[in-house]
Amino acid sequence: MARKKEYIETEVVEKAMQLFWRNGYETTSMQMLEKEMGINKFSIYSSFGNKNGLFLECLKCYKEKISNIFEKFKNAPNGIEDIKQFFYDSVSSNFNDDYIKGCLITNTYNEFSNKEDKAIKEQMNAFMNNLKLIIIDKLKKDSTKSEAAILEQANYLLLAKHGLAAAARVNSKKEIEDYIEMTFKNI
């Protein structure tokens, strides 16, 4: 053994994640990352392989960051009302630092829809499918509808969630919250 690292990986990943969240993947350059993370390119590459590897780590970090919202959602006792609350919680986290960043997952989903990056797309699909299953589970609590009808409702909500996350970058918090209210009127 020899010299020790002068940085903690989880800490610099958090900083990188914030930068990716604000600017997106492509717009964030290694030079910007160097500055924001406070470490040299060499250190980034030795710790995370390459830009893509760093980004995957940042996605994990983001999921960790929002895991409390997800856990709360999963463990909530009610049905539709819990889904609505989850939407509100998500919006709140999207407007964190009075800086509109939207949802990193949705942003990434949209940015990568043009590209062919299996590793990223798998993560995105896994996230969305997971969310869908939870929503279906909650819907069943409040409904005696057919499986097909519930699936349709779940798709509706998932699409609404996707839409509001996309819109969170260009709309005000008030507009987003009005939208949530309207969305659940239709359920």
Add this chain to the structure above:
Amino acid sequence: MARKKEYIETEVVEKAMQLFWRNGYETTSMQMLEKEMGINKFSIYSSFGNKNGLFLECLKCYKEKISNIFEKFKNAPNGIEDIKQFFYDSVSSNFNDDYIKGCLITNTYNEFSNKEDKAIKEQMNAFMNNLKLIIIDKLKKDSTKSEAAILEQANYLLLAKHGLAAAARVNSKKEIEDYIEMTFKNI
């Protein structure tokens, strides 16, 4: 005068527009544009100034392309039912060539939300505001609600439109259409 151009500008713009529509702005390189438009870089620059200028021209071309949908919408005699029909028409045009491309305006809006490009953003905002005014107009036909309530409804529909355009890149046409039905359930 001397040699004549060997291409028609409106024709090569149409081709460029299709490419931007499929791939987005950044992902589309000048090299790809050369190939798709069938003309040399020099010709592109002499006709459109630069990549940004070409893209602005493509946005105009896209608006022209969807202008029939817009005209139909503007001149429609009814209220809410016409808005719904407009949504359906928009979705149809998004799924044009069995290739999912979404809406170029919305794609651009999302892609440029990270950046600072005044010319593009102005075009986007103008488009959205125009759409909003038409929607408000239609809503008033079917409603005696307060101005504020109508504005809220208009915001809801606009956000829904934005959301479904974003989602059009990752969802099926069936899912999108189910979503439209749900959206208009309680309007």
Add this chain to the structure above:
DNA sequence: ATTATTTCTAAACGTTCGTTTAGTTATTTG
């Protein structure tokens, strides 16, 4: 037919990108 003018081709431009490498500095171990 010659000249002037415009468009064409194709190569090169300077930047920036993500990535790698050579050499220095610091820490651990014998």
Add this chain to the structure above:
DNA sequence: CAAATAACTAAACGAACGTTTAGAAATAAT
């Protein structure tokens, strides 16, 4: 203290980007 090892700095890498330019080809006017 000296040797070994790992992490640092900083410079350079090749490739791709958008853009420009020099020269050939083609058409109009004289």
